[in-house]
Amino acid sequence: MRLRWTRGRTDDPGDGASRLRAREWVGCDDAGETIARVVRVHGPLLTNWRLFHAVALDEEARVVELRPSLPGDRWLVVVKDRVVDRAPLAMAAVRRAEAALAAN
Amino acid sequence: MARTPLDRIRNIGITAHIDAGKTTTTERILYYTGKSHRIGEVHEGNTTTDYMEQERERGITITSAAVTAEWKDHRINVIDTPGHIDFNIEVNRSLRVLDGAVFIIEGVAGVQPQSETNWRLADRYNVPRIIFINKLDRTGADFYRAAATLTEKLGINWVTLQLPIGIEDTLKGIVDLVEMKAYIWEGDELGAKYHETPIPDDLKDKAAEYRQILLDTALSVDDAAMEEYFDKGDVDVATLKRCIKRGTIDGTFRPVFCGSAFKNKGVQPLLDGVIDYLPSPVDIPGIKVAAEEGEDEAAERRIIPANVDAPFAGLAFKIVNDKYGNLTFVRVYSGVLKTGDTVLNTTKEGKERVGRMFQMHADKREEIKEVTAGDIAAFVGLKDTGTGDTLASAEDPVVLERMAFPVPVIDISVEPKTKEGVEKMTLGLQKLAGEDPSLRLKTDQETGQTILSGMGELHLEIIIDRLKREYGVDANIGAPQVAYRETITKSHTETYTHKKQSGGSGQYAEVKIVFEPKERNTGIEFVNATAGGSVPKEYIPAVEKGIKVQADTGVLAGFPTVDFKYSLVDGKYHDVDSSALAFEIAAKACFREGMKKAGPVILEPIMDVEVTTPSDHVGDVVGDLNRRRGVIQSQDMASTSVIIRAHVPLKEMFGYISNLRGMTKGRASFSMQFHHYDPVPRNVADEIMKASA
Structure with a gap:
């Protein structure tokens, strides 16, 4: 199933290039309804005196710890609010999201 | 000569493990860019960049030669660098001034130790780089396995822009994954023509698979390009190239090319890659000015x-x-x-x-x-x-960031055969040391001999050879000696009073110094922790000088003492009898006494040794390395050979090559590079101390 993908939330990747990068891509259907998202995992992150190896921010920007943290697989594949897979790169995550939808 | 616009200049280095084909690739680049009308071959000893007599005789690159070439309206300044670890300084200083580098990896062995060392050096200077997997015409070559060693040994994120068509003696071209077409060379000879053709049917699936990986990786650096891809299902070649260039420059990934320079396949697309993906001087931020004295090295600088x-x-x-x-x-x-x-x-x-x-x-x-x-x-x-x-310019007298040079690990004594040679030798060695910062000269205080310190046996051999050829000095050479160091293992506080009264004004100085061990390779650190003027501040530099001078002669066997901190915590002085000299003498004596009680040890250089041997000789090679106090780190299969990696003391490696050849009937090869300093075992320390007594 092909979705229309657009940039979601952005942040500064901290690479010194001072440009905002998408940390989320949102996949919508033809009616414009959000069907899937791919979200970049942050980490390691030190917050409230705890070290999180991998975290994601929820809709309210609260830190959600992810376990297990898989080195390299920095993108979460979220279909209809459920994490269904992970991928090392955003484009691969998008393909996995579409594949997951097609499989349903 | 017309000025070349800055965006059309590329300053690149070509670097790799010894014998991976750097000089051959450079020769091809010169040929195809039209600078050289005939091509040189390393094995024929007539290459353009290896112009020193020793380089031509030995078939290795010793000094880096700067070569300017033109390709598609761009000026490429190429620096061909040596692969042998003994000449690592050349790689070091080249990487420091270059904007980009081509790393050549051997198609049979993949990433080898010197590639790793050079890679880390390039990391230190943030040099953008592309990778060329060479020698795919060789028996045992495997592009995919060689590429996999980029992950295994360098731990990098790489992406291939090409796939080989054929392998070993059937290698005939490459698939270009950026433009999704193939190039076939019509022969192996120099200047062989090549033509564009559709991707062969048997490679279509593989090309599609690897292009998807290329798109996933390259477009990840640019959200707009990803959006374009999501909209259209593909991106145009210019966008893809722009993303690859950005990812190459910021180090997000490293593009991989392939071919065989010797068989003249893949060099022209590699040159295109240099133009397309390596930065011009204006694509990178520029050079930092040096830190001011006392300024934090990590601080933001202009x-x-x-x-x-x-x-x-x-x-x-x-x-x-x-x-x-x-x-x-x-x-x-x-x-x-x-x-x-x-x-x-x-x-x-x-x-x-x-x-x-x-x-x-x-x-x-x-x-x-x-x-x-x-x-x-x-x-x-x-x-x-x-x-x-x-x-x-006097208008803006900046000091640019300095270069770091490696520590020499091997010493030899050298003296001219004739009296007339003394002056010539001194002059020659001073000039050679001026050219080569990894070469150090000193005079042995006891014997008066000149001691040359360098990076390895070959390094010093070449220096002696150059001394003879270029300066006409015939010299007697001592046996190579390991450059041992001394350090301490525990803290100790020592107080020493220097008092001398023999008529006239006397000498008086007392110092109390805390000696503490430091991490390896962190050098010597001085802290003035005196309070209340117990040691007047005009005498502090004398204390520092005394320790610095005395540290050159360690307390165990007279080797330089390294990696310790000394804090002057207290002292006494006399209004009349104290002087800078008295404090210097007191500091020296305090060092001699204090170090003996601070758990002194002798350190020896440990080398990272890699032996490639046919599998039927593995037992002999491993046994021999164990006898040499080696610690085996790994054993890996590579085609029909086994690669053994071990940490072995340099002392045990002198003359290893002839032993290895004998053991394996000349079928094994090895390389080594300095890895770290380690304390020597007690029995070896005793031997060293006995020899130095």
């Missing part, structure tokens, strides 16, 4: 960007003395310099007049009247400028 209209600033990165005189290779970072101009050497705070300037083509040179930002040229007429010095 950056000098490439700009022709700014005041002149350049870095001398290589000195060569040849029959024409003293040539200083300079990388120009900003401004313009003309023949006859005077500049400041801001490192040494002197003035230099530039007599003549040349664009270098290995051993040939073309005189130029000016040099501009972004370019590399050789200057004649500089008197006091050494490697790593900054040359700058």
Whole structure:
């Protein structure tokens, strides 16, 4: 199933290039309804005196710890609010999201 | 000569493990860019960049030769660098001034130790790089396995832009994954024509799979490009190339090319890759100025960007003395310099007049009247400028970030065979040391002998050979000696009083010093922790000097003492009898007494040794390495060979090559490089101390 993908939330990747990068891509259907998202995992992150190896921010920007943290697989594949897979790169995550939808 | 626009200049290095094909690739580049009308072959000893006699005789690259070439309206300054670890300084200083590098990986063995070392050096200088997997025509070559070693050994994120068509003796071309087409060469000979063709049917699926990986990786650096991809299902070639260039420059991933330079396949697309993906001087931020004395090295510092209209600033990165005189290779970072101009050497705070300037083509040179930002040229007429010095305009006298040089690990004594040779030898060695910062000279205080310290047996052998050929000095050489060091293992506080009264004014000084061990390779640190003027501040430098001088002669066997901290915590002085000399003497004695009680140990250089041997000799090789106090790190299969990696003390590695050849009937090879310093075992320490007594 092909979705229309657009940039979601952005942040500064901290690479010194001072440009905002998408940390989320949102996949919508033809009616414009959000069907899937791919979200970049942050980490390691030190917050409230705890070290999180991998975290994601929820809709309210609260830190959600992810376990297990898989080195390299920095993108979460979220279909209809459920994490269904992970991928090392955003484009691969998008393909996995579409594949997951097609499989349903 | 018309100025080349900055965005059309590429300053690149070619680097790899020994014998991976760097010089052959450079020769092909020169041929295909039209600089060399006939091609040189390493095995025939007539390559353009290996112009020293020793290089041609041995078939290895010793000094880095700067070569300028033109390709598709771009100027490429290529520096061919040695692969042998003994000449690592050449790689080091080249990487420091280059904007990009081509790393050549051997198609059979993949990433080898020297590739790893050079890779880490390039990391240190943030050099953008592309990878060329070479020698795919060789028996046992495997592109995919060689590429996999990039992940295993370098731990990098790489992405291939090409796939080979055929392998070993059937290698005939490459698939270009950026434009999704194939190139087939019509022969193996030099200058063989190649033509564009559709991707062969048997490679179509694989090409599609790897192009998807390329798109996933490359477009990840640019959200707009990803959006374009999501909209159209693909991106145009220009967008893809732009993303690859961005990812290459910021180090997000490393593009991989492939071919066989020797069989003349893949060199032209590699040159296209240099133009397309490696940065011009304006694509990178520029060079940092050096930290001020006492300033934190990690602190934010001013950056000098490439700009022709700014005041002149350049870095001398290589000195060569040849029959024409003293040539200083300079990388120009900003401004313009003309023949006859005077500049400041801001490192040494002197003035230099530039007599003549040349664009270098290995051993040939073309005189130029000016040099501009972004370019590399050789200057004649500089008197006091050494490697790593900054040359700058008086308008903006900046000092650029300095170079780091490796520590020599091996010593030999050298003395001329005749009395007449003494002066010539001193002059020759001083000039050679001026060219090569990894070569150190010193005089043994006890024997009066000249001691040469270098990076390995081959390094020193070449120096002695050059001394004979270039300066006409025949010299007697001592056996190579390991450059041991001494250090301490525990803290100790020592108080020493120097008191002398023999008529007239006396000498009086008392120092209390805490000696503490430090991490390896962190050097010597001094802290003045005195309070209340117990040691007047005019005597503090004398204490520091005393320790510094005495540290050159360790308490166990007279080797330099390294990696310790000493804090002057207290002391006493006398209004009349105290002097700087008295405090220096007291500090020296305090060091001698204190170090003995601080758990002194002798350190020896441990080498990272890699032996490639046919599998039927593995047992012999491993047993032999164990006998040499080696610790095996890994054993890996590679085609029909086994690669054994071990940490072995340098002392045990002298003359190893002949032993290895004997053991394996000449079928094994090895390389080694300095890894770290470790304390020697007790029995070895006893032997060393006995020998030095």
